[in-house]
Structures are given as structure tokens and as C-alpha cells.
Amino acid sequence: MMNILKPIFLLALLTTNLLLNVSFANQGTQVSAQDGYVRETIPGTNISSAYMTLNNATSKNRRLISAASPVSERVEIHEHIMKDGMMRMRQRDSVEILANDSTVFQPSGYHLMIFDLKQPLKAGETIIITLYFDDESSIDVNYQVKGLKQKQHHHH
Numbered sequence: 001m002m003n004i005l006k007p008i009f010l011l012a013l014l015t016t017n018l019l020l021n022v023s024f025a026n027q028g029t030q031v032s033a034q035d036g037y038v039r040e041t042i043p044g045t046n047i048s049s050a051y052m053t054l055n056n057a058t059s060k061n062r063r064l065i066s067a068a069s070p071v072s073e074r075v076e077i078h079e080h081i082m083k084d085g086m087m088r089m090r091q092r093d094s095v096e097i098l099a100n101d102s103t104v105f106q107p108s109g110y111h112l113m114i115f116d117l118k119q120p121l122k123a124g125e126t127i128i129i130t131l132y133f134d135d136e137s138s139i140d141v142n143y144q145v146k147g148l149k150q151k152q153h154h155h156h
């Protein structure tokens, strides 16, 4: 009796272990964001741009495919490029974050462009932008609103 049951028991253990591994793998598929910030709105405009670093700790390449926020109906993925000696920006369908690597969104590079702001963004506020990836995962990221100019302190 024992000789027959033992292999079945082992098989059951093995199966349980496999299932656990699969669920852990699914939890680890998210890309994380750090240092998110967005520019205070320039008076007279209703746009802004958002920056952050996306870290992909998984073993698969991921693509950021879209972004959305309660502050606007229109958030686009952009990049700045040099063309004919001029800095221009253009919309991108996606931005890749390689496996076990990170992609930086920064001034003069990749950024999220926020159009048609419902109200101006003011320094000190925090907004949330939801980032959507090609594996159908998404994350809610906090972006600190930074002032247009840092206050200067003079010491004598």
C-alpha cells in the first residue's frame, strides 16, 4: 500500500509547488516607478510634462503603451529628438523597459505629455498617473508637482 501511495503523494507535492511558483511569477511581472515628478503649469497654458524612472525587475522586456490621469483626458508618451539642429518632440506608441533594466523619463528625453489640464498644477501638489504595459498590467504612480523655478537662498 505504501509503495503505491508514496509516488502519488510526491506528485501532489510537486504539483502544489508548481502552482505556487506560477502565482509568484505573476506577482513579479509589474514594472515599478520611482522619482516621479511633473512640472507646475506655466501660467496661460494647460499642459505639463511628467518624468520618472521605470524599473523592470522581471526577466521579460516590457513596453509602456499608454498613460491616463484624473487631471486630464489626454496623456501621451513623448520623446524629444534633435532634428536639423532643433530640439523637437514627437509622440511614441510605446517605450521599452528591458528585462532587469530601467528606462529614464527626463527633460530632453522620454516624457509623458499632459494636455488639456482640467485645472493648473501647482507646486507641492501630487497627482496620480496610471501607467499601462503591454502585458496588460498597470500601476498607479504618484507624481510630485515641482515649481518652475527653485527658490534661491542667499547666504552672506
Ligand SMILES: [Cu+2]
Binding pocket: 049, 078, 079, 089, 090, 111, 112, 113
Ligand atoms: Cu512632449
